[in-house]
Amino acid sequence: MKIFIFNLLLITVLPLASFSQQEPTYWNIENQHGENILLTISINRETRTFVAHTRKDALKDIAGSIAYMAARTAGILKYPEIVHVEGGISEKSDTIYTDGTFTYLNKSLRFSAKIWQNRLKGFMEEDKNNVFYLNGEKIPSDKPLYDYRIITARAFSLADEYSCDQKRLRSAEWKNFVVDVNKLSPTIADDNELYSTIYWHGHFLSGIDFEIKKNRKNSLEQNTSKATAPVEVKKGTALIDMNNLPEDPQRMEQLFREIRAKGFTSLIIDARGKKPVPVKSVLQLTDHLTRKPSVLGAYFTRKWSGFGVQPPEPGDFEKSVTSFRKLAGGEKELLNAPGGFLKTEPSSSFFSGRVYILVGRKTSGVVEAFAIWMKNEKAGILVGQKSSGSPGITMPVYIDYQYFVPLQVAQFYDRYGKSWINEGVPPDIRVANEDALSYLLKTME
Numbered sequence: 001m002k003i004f005i006f007n008l009l010l011i012t013v014l015p016l017a018s019f020s021q022q023e024p025t026y027w028n029i030e031n032q033h034g035e036n037i038l039l040t041i042s043i044n045r046e047t048r049t050f051v052a053h054t055r056k057d058a059l060k061d062i063a064g065s066i067a068y069m070a071a072r073t074a075g076i077l078k079y080p081e082i083v084h085v086e087g088g089i090s091e092k093s094d095t096i097y098t099d100g101t102f103t104y105l106n107k108s109l110r111f112s113a114k115i116w117q118n119r120l121k122g123f124m125e126e127d128k129n130n131v132f133y134l135n136g137e138k139i140p141s142d143k144p145l146y147d148y149r150i151i152t153a154r155a156f157s158l159a160d161e162y163s164c165d166q167k168r169l170r171s172a173e174w175k176n177f178v179v180d181v182n183k184l185s186p187t188i189a190d191d192n193e194l195y196s197t198i199y200w201h202g203h204f205l206s207g208i209d210f211e212i213k214k215n216r217k218n219s220l221e222q223n224t225s226k227a228t229a230p231v232e233v234k235k236g237t238a239l240i241d242m243n244n245l246p247e248d249p250q251r252m253e254q255l256f257r258e259i260r261a262k263g264f265t266s267l268i269i270d271a272r273g274k275k276p277v278p279v280k281s282v283l284q285l286t287d288h289l290t291r292k293p294s295v296l297g298a299y300f301t302r303k304w305s306g307f308g309v310q311p312p313e314p315g316d317f318e319k320s321v322t323s324f325r326k327l328a329g330g331e332k333e334l335l336n337a338p339g340g341f342l343k344t345e346p347s348s349s350f351f352s353g354r355v356y357i358l359v360g361r362k363t364s365g366v367v368e369a370f371a372i373w374m375k376n377e378k379a380g381i382l383v384g385q386k387s388s389g390s391p392g393i394t395m396p397v398y399i400d401y402q403y404f405v406p407l408q409v410a411q412f413y414d415r416y417g418k419s420w421i422n423e424g425v426p427p428d429i430r431v432a433n434e435d436a437l438s439y440l441l442k443t444m445e
Helices: 004-020 058-065 064-074 148-162 172-187 193-201 251-261 279-286 314-320 332-335 363-376 438-445
Strands: 025-031 036-044 051-053 083-092 093-104 107-116 119-127 130-139 230-236 237-241 266-270 295-300 339-343 354-359 381-384 393-398 401-414
Touching: 036 193, 058 064, 058 172, 058 193, 093 339, 148 172, 148 193, 148 401, 172 193, 230 438, 237 363, 251 279, 266 438, 279 332, 279 339, 279 363, 295 363, 295 381, 314 339, 314 401, 332 339, 332 393, 332 401, 354 363, 354 438, 363 381, 363 393, 363 401, 381 438
Parallel strands: 237 266, 266 354, 354 381
Antiparallel strands: 025 036, 025 130, 036 051, 051 083, 083 093, 093 107, 107 119, 119 130, 230 237, 295 339, 295 401, 393 401
């Protein structure tokens, strides 16, 4: 009988004891975007508290002891790790519920999660409109989640192979940056450390924006079947947003037929930029804004310039590279092609009214190339602020199926052979302290 009672106690108490042990456990925590952190969790059953953290001393390693201590002294940083979580616990059956504060660098959010078996599910909350969901699984050790040495080395290799900004990539600043990151890469434990390492050492680079990013789980491929409708913002005036341009030529035709059917005499095109726009969408737009075929310019990649060859004379663009319209894969084809020229193919649904283009500091990429063409052709009036001076094509170049590095893979030259790099397009009507659209609607005839 005593043996039976003893065995019964073992069956009842051992699971509880194993779960209540204070030795740390290790967790691979993934946020709603698919980014991962390595979290060490310690639960104290006696005080009903828990403490969790990412790799200790990560910030000190990344920033250096002097910079780290200066930030601690100034009250900018509280912990030597990138993420620190602490709070209280409660229990129900075989589940532990945690509630506390999630500190990311110098930012604090509410943290709540439940832990059961080998799983964790919870959220961080900044406010009611900013909630970030977390899912985790228990892992055997605190070894790095990935081999970040391979990720960083591949990223630098891709930059060397595809980036058009080779002058800066040959600079001493860039070489020092690569050395610093490679030195730290064996110790990088998770995605947060990767991003922090690149950011901290990259902010010393002048004129080079270098990032390593990860595919977001909830990101959607661009819907090329979408169509945008003209918005009447003033009697006789239509507004279209370049961020919503259809790529399909039939849908673009439909858009301009609607503009014509409604009798609009003025067209405002918002080119201030919020996200990348496909080159083919821009080409379809230009087809409805000109009566004659015209070369906007051309894009050239490292396949052309890698051997020190200068871009051809503007008159030879069409002889040197293929039409961008023939690149079946669009921008992706530029990784294997020397470039592509941009040429209009006028549509019967030509808009003959007055055209205004809203530009600003975020006007970049092919949208900026469009603004350059409109200015060169005197086909529209640019309103707002000077554009970014970056009309090249930047796109994700993949390291593996998860990680990628955004690189400028093609440099733009207009029909006169000018690149506009770091210069930007000045507007015809400068609007400094007011929204360009609001100003235009008040002042246009």
